[in-house]
Amino acid sequence: MIELSPQDWTAVALSLRIAVVATLVSLPFGIAIATLLARRNFWGKTLVDAIIYLPLVLPPVVTGYLLLITLGRHAPVGAFLADHFGIVFAFRWTGAVISCGVMAFPLMVRAIRLSIEAIDRRLEDAAATLGAGPFWNFATVTLPLALPGIIAGAMLAFARALGEFGATITFVSNIPGETQTISAAIYTLTQVPGGDSAALSLVVVAVVISLAALVASEWLARRATARLHGA
Amino acid sequence: MFVRLLAVLGLFVALAAAPQPAAAQQSLTIFAAASLKNALDDVDAAFRKATGVKVVASYEASSALAKQIEQGAPADVFISADLAWMDYASAHKLIKPDTRYNLLGNRLVLIAPKDSNLDHVVIAKGFDIAKLAGDGRIAVADVKAVPAGRYAKAALEKLGTWATAEPKLAQAENVRATLAFVARNETPLGIVYATDAKIEPKVKIVGEFPDDAYPPVTYPVAETSASKNAAAARYLAFLRTGVAKAVFEKYGFSYLIKPVS
């Protein structure tokens, strides 16, 4: 029923790998930024807010193009990284991690921020009176209570990263085994005569994985919430 | 609960850290014009059988590929569908000039969906493609940059039918996307290479563009200047063998050089 070539399965494995790495790498930043936005007021906050959410509203290709002109091999930041550290993102799977991560980041920040804002600050006050400094207060009170939101944010980001196409194909194009994700593979197959059945098979795989991710997210978040309130 | 979360996290990290398959064996990266896909896949399989080197091929419009190589894409070999983009690559020092040679030729044809009423269209001066398309559009590759689109525009201009045709064009990002438009009956007509029409059972050739209407379709090959892959030279040599020639001709390409073996 599902007829996929080794190249197609490579695309699936690559997509999973990219999405996992993108999510893991963004998570600390996502938590930090979400906490900052939820808890502090500072000059320029609205601007930071807008920039974080920009990938949500910009056309994905635009985001990909912006990445290309900053992180490309001959672009300012990209050239610096390549020449001094040997780090190249353009047309590498690491570049795909960046484009997928960037596109998924706003979703992650939004979910985490909402859950942090929902935390009763009086609990943090109580922790402070009990001797918890800012770091321990965050680690032992804020973070655990924000866990359902963090899980939801991470899974949402994972699902988004898995399906990312526009920014990725613009920044790192479509090289089998390196940057050809599920979406890119499906796109390529639509241009192959007789490729429709393989394209459909990949679509099925993509839907299954996304559904599984969303269900897992729901379940984990619910368990975390139940555990929080004394299960 | 935290133990379980840690386990899930660990699973994720393991997934991410797992070594990528096929990293160990030697491989070669080819950037080739979209129209070469089926033929070159067969050639690449033969090459792998002969040498053990795995070929990773990226097929897109020659214009897109040239720009990507310019941006630092890790291609070892570039095969373009026209001379202009190989000249571009050469001018930007993206290829090793002494490895360049012209490998294949092709022809431009007019296609229609398999079940179309159209058949045996005579393409000569006075040919009115817009009228032929009726209410529908004419699928072509992007006429500004993609070789197949440029050839098509040149032909239509030479035949004096460009002015009426231009507003009715449906431009696609490469010649295979163009082919797909017609195969899916999205447009009643399309202009692609003869080799593309040959591999798509859902379209039929309804006319051939006369040779003098467009510059000869030529596929130059070259090794990229950034390539440090020893297999690249072997690959370029393999393309000149009788084995490769047989495959290309089977798909309908004209083979421009004398094979060396």
Place this chain on the structure above:
Amino acid sequence: MLVVDVEKTLGEFALHAAFEAAGGATALFGPSGAGKTSLINMVAGLLRPDRGRIVLDGETLFDAAKRIDVPAWRRRIGCVFQEGRLFPHLSVRHNLDYGRWMGGHDADPAAFAHVVELLDIGALLDRRPGKLSGGERQRVAVGRALLMRPRLLLLDEPLASLDEARKADILPYLERLRDEAKVPMIYVSHDAAEVKRIASRVVRLDGGKVTAAGGAELLAV
């Protein structure tokens, strides 16, 4: 010995209060809206006064002129809040241990057992706050504040959210607390009957100002 002399403007409301509290239980007594909670929060370090000083046992916790403001987590002042504010994701035992853990002190099973016995919360230790009644929660909250070894205990209307029967249950525990724990207490309430049982010294607060300070006779008015 606590010395407080602070000013703060909160919107339309102006708070300007000065009082002292020595050992034993001192009540901060006044009607709702008098500013009692704000005053207590300033002592705890949860609210920053606009002007003034707060000194505890000779250590300056706050001095606007000298720009001193010791953060709440360094003041070692235990707080019991009206809503308890137990950590929902931790068991009762871990809630109780929280202050000791944050202070980096070694475990003291004797002190732990003593407080548990004092407040009669032994049966609740492995439960989560979500599964406790209001009265049980407040007792745990008191225990939690005690076990951090505070130099001062602030209780802000700890019984206000309980019904009369619960209050009657818990008051004896608070009296025991006052008698047995060697920590000075400041007890905030608007309920004269409660205050009468707990405190011997009374500071009256009304409209943001200290109107009187003295003994229990001040409650009669």
